[in-house]
Amino acid sequence: MRIVHCAAAGFESARRLASDEAHGHSFTVSAHAATGLASLRARLHEATQALDYRDLNQVLPSPDDAALADWIAARLPMAADLVLRSAPDRGVERDADGTRRIWLKSGFEAAHQLPHVPAGHQCGRLHGHGFGVRLLADADRQDIAALQAAWAPLHAQLNHAYLNALPGLDNPTSENLAAWLWQRLGAVVPGLRAVDVFETATAGSRYDGHRFRIWKEMRFEAAVPFDGHGRYTGHSYLVRLHLAGQVDARGWVRDFGEVKARFKPCYARLDHHPLDQLPGIGATDCAGIAGWIAAQFAAGVPELCRVDVLENDHDGAECRLAGEGA
Numbered sequence: 522m523r524i525v526h527c528a529a530a531g532f533e534s535a536r537r538l539a540s541d542e543a544h545g546h547s548f549t550v551s552a553h554a555a556t557g558l559a560s561l562r563a564r565l566h567e568a569t570q571a572l573d574y575r576d577l578n579q580v581l582p583s584p585d586d587a588a589l590a591d592w593i594a595a596r597l598p599m600a601a602d603l604v605l606r607s608a609p610d611r612g613v614e615r616d617a618d619g620t621r622r623i624w625l626k627s628g629f630e631a632a633h634q635l636p637h638v639p640a641g642h643q644c645g646r647l648h649g650h651g652f653g654v655r656l657l658a659d660a661d662r663q664d665i666a667a668l669q670a671a672w673a674p675l676h677a678q679l680n681h682a683y684l685n686a687l688p689g690l691d692n693p694t695s696e697n698l699a700a701w702l703w704q705r706l707g708a709v710v711p712g713l714r715a716v717d718v719f720e721t722a723t724a725g726s727r728y729d730g731h732r733f734r735i736w737k738e739m740r741f742e743a744a745v746p747f748d749g750h751g752r753y754t755g756h757s758y759l760v761r762l763h764l765a766g767q768v769d770a771r772g773w774v775r776d777f778g779e780v781k782a783r784f785k786p787c788y789a790r791l792d793h794h795p796l797d798q799l800p801g802i803g804a805t806d807c808a809g810i811a812g813w814i815a816a817q818f819a820a821g822v823p824e825l826c827r828v829d830v831l832e833n834d835h836d837g838a839e840c841r842l843a844g845e846g847a
């Protein structure tokens with residue numbers, strides 16, 4: 522089990538890239554590091570403040586997303602993974618070892634039904650979603666324009682379609698959709714690293730050519746000690762459970778609904794409670810809460826590979842288990 526702390530910051534800047542007119546962005550960057558949360562927060566803030574309301578071409582010769590992530594990483598005192606977002610649909614991930622992946626987010630609106638779910642399951646009925654899709658590819662081998670070009674014909678095929686009618690998608694679970702997209706994009710996108718499918722605002726699946734990782738999010742409201750003098754504060758927490766594995770005969774790793782149902786007893790102990798009174802909890806920061814949830818939940822769900830807990834839009838922690846850098 523490995524705890525990774527997360528901090529995030531934003532900056533508003535202008536830049537001009539080779540093919541562009543000068544224009545502005547609201548950038549956000551989140552940093553993920555195993556040690557030194559206070560220093561991570563402070564130095565991330567310092568680095569992003571140095572870019573705020575700046576002409577980025579005065580800072581870097583070619584301030585593309587990957588170069589900006591390198592610039593910020595060089596100003597952090599510890600090894601950190603970064604996720605930089607230059608617009609809602611694009612950005613770059615930079616691992617602590619310098620590996621960089623660009624990402625493009627898009628979506629489509631479609632109808633489907635899942636033919637292999639148990640009788641009475643809501644997803645056996647004809648229904649639909651505004652699906653999100655995120656493509657990740659090596660930054661040194663791909664650019665956003667090439668990803669957009671590769672995605673366009675697939676968008677045309679999926680948007681406003683009945684997914685079950687498309688060849689190869691007779692069982693269109695999030696997992697099968699991610700694998701279907703991977704098969705079609707792999708041939709035309711050298712350096713493709715992963716395909717994410719966001720089925721709802723709270724659930725989705727990643728396929729990286731080898732394994733699936735699904736996630737389900739829930740929110741809970743809780744109190745935590747604020748200082749050493751008996752004062753409490755509270756947060757609306759987000760918990761994101763990740764499960765990794767292969768798909769079964771139903772076409773999923775585990776039903777999102779089952780993940781939620783299995784989490785229910787744990788959820789009941791968190792929601793509308795003071796977290797310092799949970800039996801067995803150590804620290805009540807996000808790291809402590811994520812570790813506590815992982816310990817409670819992992820026994821019944823061997824596919825659990827990561828638990829994220831965020832106390833607001835900026836601050837959180839990940840508890841990484843087997844196969845996720847634990």
Ligand SMILES: Nc1nc2c(c(=O)[nH]1)N=C([C@H](O)[C@H](O)COP(=O)(O)OP(=O)(O)OP(=O)(O)O)CN2
Nearest residue numbers: 644694695696721723724735773774775776777778
């Ligand atoms: N592993 C998977 N599980 C489920 C899939 C899937 O593709 N892979 N799909 C479905 C349904 O299509 C469903 O619409 C989405 O599931 P769920 O998250 O349970 O939906 P809700 O919006 O009802 O979730 P709440 O958080 O309870 O509002 C089911 N499972």
